[in-house]
Amino acid sequence: METSEAHRTAETVFRMERARLIAGLARIVRDVGRAEELAQDALVVALDRWPTSGIPDNPAAWLMATAKRRAIDALRRARMMERKHDEIGRDLELEQDSTIEAIEASMDDDIGDERLSLIFAACHPVLSTDARVALTLRLIGGLTTDEIARAFLSSETTIAQRIVRAKKSLGGAGIAYEVPRGAERDARLASVLEVVYLIFNEGYAASAGEDAIRPQLCTEAMRLGRILARLAPDDPEVHGLLALMEIQSSRLIARNGPDGVPLTLETQNRARWDQLLIHRGFAALERVRALGGEDGAYALQAALAACHARARRFEDTDWRMIAGLYDRLLAVLPSPVVALNRAVAHAMAFGPETGLALLDALEDEPALKGYAPMAAARGDFLLRAGRRAEARVAFERAAELSGNESERAFLLGRTRECGTS
Structure with missing residues (x-):
């Protein structure tokens, strides 16, 4: 077999099975750092041997068995060193023997998840x-x-x-x-x-930096969510979180304009939303309903995202339903940020003055002091109410508070919508 082909296979299998290998080894050695080293050592052995011996029928099991053998060897070396220094007693020797026997007994186990x-x-x-x-x-x-x-x-x-x-x-x-x-x-x-x-x-x-979004992190989070959904299939909040991430991610490609500045839901091109992710999110929400978990915090947030996903145009958004969902969410997840988002929903459903009244009630919340989205929400409500001069001040304040350059550019753009004072 060509060396390059064997190496590619070994690296691919290791990348796919890495977390599983570390998990299995950590349960044996009780040290996640050592487990990571043992997994890496097994890859090195595979890179050396597979080009001549061929790729084993079950490469993942081969890697695990190799790593376990190295764990046994390390325990035996430690025991021999302790013997040389006469620092080992019979009880400890028996304990180590049983540890090694336990590992050896698991050598032929199915890896499991x-x-x-x-x-x-x-x-x-x-x-x-x-x-x-x-x-x-x-x-x-x-x-x-x-x-x-x-x-x-x-x-x-x-x-x-x-x-x-x-x-x-x-x-x-x-x-x-x-x-x-x-x-x-x-x-x-x-x-x-x-x-x-x-x-x-x-x-x-x-939260900071030049880029408004970092898709790699969203992708990793969704991958973790899918792993959890497979490993904990009967937990509704696991499926609720996965639904939320899938539906939110469907908008990633449409969230920024050509200049990198964020676009609001009102100005996004909904034809660019990823329908496959939306349907996957809807399927996860159905799983939540089947498990009776509709009132979970993540499930409610996923239901909110689904309301936006179902609206073909911004004007079709069911803001009254969204306001009601935020009422329920605030009851199960009382937080200043949820209260702020609820104010936005109520402003859209019942008018900007309603939103401003709800914002006024949040003025003394310590967590919202110096919070850019709070000032931005106020600016939006004021602009919708026709109070342009006040809106401009609020947007300028939000831009000052933002730690993200793309968001700051977006907020300064909103000040221009208010005209000159």
Whole structure:
């Protein structure tokens, strides 16, 4: 077999199976960093051997078996070293023997899909939110530290250190690489979904930098969502989040104009919306309904996105339905940002003065102080109410507060809609 062909096959299989390999190995060695090293070592062995021995019938199982053997070898070397220094007692020796026997007994096991346990570990509450996001993208998404750094406008060194610290924290906390049960599972799943949604949102509406969107992050988040939907098929919120991401992503290609400046729902070319993603999102929403989870936070947000997806023109948007959905969402997810979005929906459904009254009620919310979308919403309501001079001031304020250059250009464009003062 040609070396190049064997190498391509090995690298492709490794890329597809990497997360599964690390997950299976982490459950054995109880150290996600070491598991990652063992998986990489197995690839190196495959690159060396497959060109001469041929590609095995089950390449993924071959990689796992090779990695497990290396884990056994490492345990045996450690035991021999300890013996040489007379630092090992009979109890510890028996414990290590049983560890090795357990690994050897699993050599012929079917790999199984253990990625869910790895996702739960990467999103463990012992880690900070930033660490969970970075580790999830590294272990499950397969992104390099450089790719993660570029996506979040950070330095590669910072991301690398964050990932290393996260691995050490998991090791120090003695995390079990398994899916928790009962109430702990529900709480941890909420953390998992939160991390995936944070990744998606940073791609869909970048908080800083020159680009308004980062499609790679949206793609990775959707891939994680699809993995979760396969591994937790009976959880409605998993399907709700997937539906939300699929439908929102359908608009990515139409969200920016030729100059890179964001376009509002009112000005987007809806013929460019991805109908395949919309239909996939609708299918996920149907799954939510079948599971009786329509009032979940992600399910309600997906239903909101679906309202926009069903409208062939902006004028066809059912704003009263959207306002009602936001009323329900605020009840299950009380947050200042949801309240702000609810104000926007009510302004569109019942008039700008209604929206302005709702904004006034949010003026004392600390989380909305210095929040560009709050000032932008006020500007939009004022402009719709014919109060152009006040609207211009609000849009200028929003532009000052924005940390994203494309968004800032969009907001300055809105000031021009208000005319001169």
